[in-house]
Amino acid sequence: MNGSSSPAPVRVLVADDQPDVLEALRLLLKGSGFDIRTAQSPAGVLQEVEAREFDVVLMDLNYTRDTTSGAEGLDLLQRIQELDRTLPVVVMTAWGSVEGAVEAMRRGARDYVEKPWENERLLTTLRTQAELGRALRSAERLEGENRRLRDLQGLPDLIAGSRAMGPVLDIMERVAPSDANVLIRGEHGTGKEVVARWLHAASGRAQRPLVSVNVGGFSEGVFESEIFGHVRGAFTDAKSDRVGCFELADGGTLFLDEIANISLQQQSKLLRVLETGEVQRVGSSKVRFVDVRVLSATNANLEEAVASGTFREDLLYRLNTVEIHLPPLRERREDLVPLALLFLRRAAARYDRTVEGLSAEAAEVILRHGWPGNVREMEHAMHRAVLMARGPEVTGADLMLRRRGDDETGELEGLTLDEVERRLIEKSLERHEGNVSRAAEQLGLSRSALYRRLQRHGLSAG
Secondary structure (H helix, E strand, O other): OOOOOOOOOOEEEEEOOOHHHHHHHHHHHHHOOOEEEEEOOHHHHHHHHHHOOOOEEEEEOOOOOOOOOOHHHHHHHHHHHHHOOOOOEEEEEEOOOOHHHHHHHHOOOOEEEEEOOOHHHHHHHHHHHHHHHHHHHHHHHHHHHHHHHHHHHOOOOOOOOOHHHHHHHHHHHHHOOOOOOEEEEOOOOOOHHHHHHHHHHOOOOOOOOEEEEEHHHOOHHHHHHHHHEEOOOOOOOOOOOEEOHHHHOOOOEEEEEOHHHOOHHHHHHHHHHHHHOEEOOEOOOOOEEOOOEEEEEEOOOHHHHHHHOOOOHHHHHHHOOEEEEOOOHHHOHHHHHHHHHHHHHHHHHHHOOOOOEEOHHHHHHHHHOOOOOHHHHHHHHHHHHHHHOOOOEEOHHHHOOOOOOOOOOOOOOOOOHHHHHHHHHHHHHHHOOOOHHHHHHHHOOOHHHHHHHHHHHOOOOO
């Protein structure tokens, strides 16, 4: 993985037919650390886009002095998208004339700024759109590499291009070929079972069974029957012999999820099998020997459980020959869009929908969301979005990512400023039935300012 300490400068192409405007923008952007190229005509823009890679294009809509229709700019926008659909375009328009910019956004522009621009607003817009464009491109490259590796090695899907996942991948690659027991830790929904499936698929046991079981909810009698098996007549409902999970996984891998939730008595029985390799079905005196690699997972602090006397220290040592700590999704920003695209494709196939990708606004919403439910929340969100989508792309509105359980009189404490702003805009648009002018008036904003906020939050007026 590339562990560079500072991000590369944003590469921006600035296009305007007025030399004084180009010079002012060149000085501002260069002084703010941007890598800048300029062009004064549509032909020059296309030549630059074909010749080199940019993170974002900032372009005026009007290139003909005697018109403000923006027709040339709209045509240029379409040509740029044909050359590179992941390249974000931010358009510039004269103050007070936003209709052309709104039309450009309907046709694929990511945002717009008015002339004369506000320096900080312009710089923030360009940095945000550059980050979004890089995320989309990274997602496409990563998906291509993942597809190639899956074809070559038969491994499960694993999106792990972020810096936070670097140490995780390093440990996984080292430990996978061994028979070492692995304890996988992480918050709920971080993908612990996916890691277990990857470790099994990359091991020498890949041709043998992987048996997954959530042991956290078993009662005492059920635990023994499920894990060790039973013989007919061992208890009232034992109508026939049952093979337990350890025997089913013989020669392969056993994944024990929610390992922290088993009782001390269950821990003692599990420890004995790990130490001896001996399994005895409930109601039988016969001992069977098994060869099983155990992977286990928890979101609990097992050291605290040991200190409080609710988890055996010797069992912890047996389970965690190697530990893997999965970071929460909020710390894996570079993986957000690739993961969303992976789940989108799965959902589209499952529901037989012709949804092929994410709109720019949807990708931006995904990058801004906190994902408290981690990967599991994202998977559910993408399934919902595919079902809601009316076209070939998921939009920001299709994602329906808002705080649940909030009402108009709910407390705002604990929300970020962005979340508060989004809620106020949603309520205002709902109250005025999508009328942007009335909603903007109520919020104390100009129409253009409200359009910018709609774009930033992935909302639509309709």
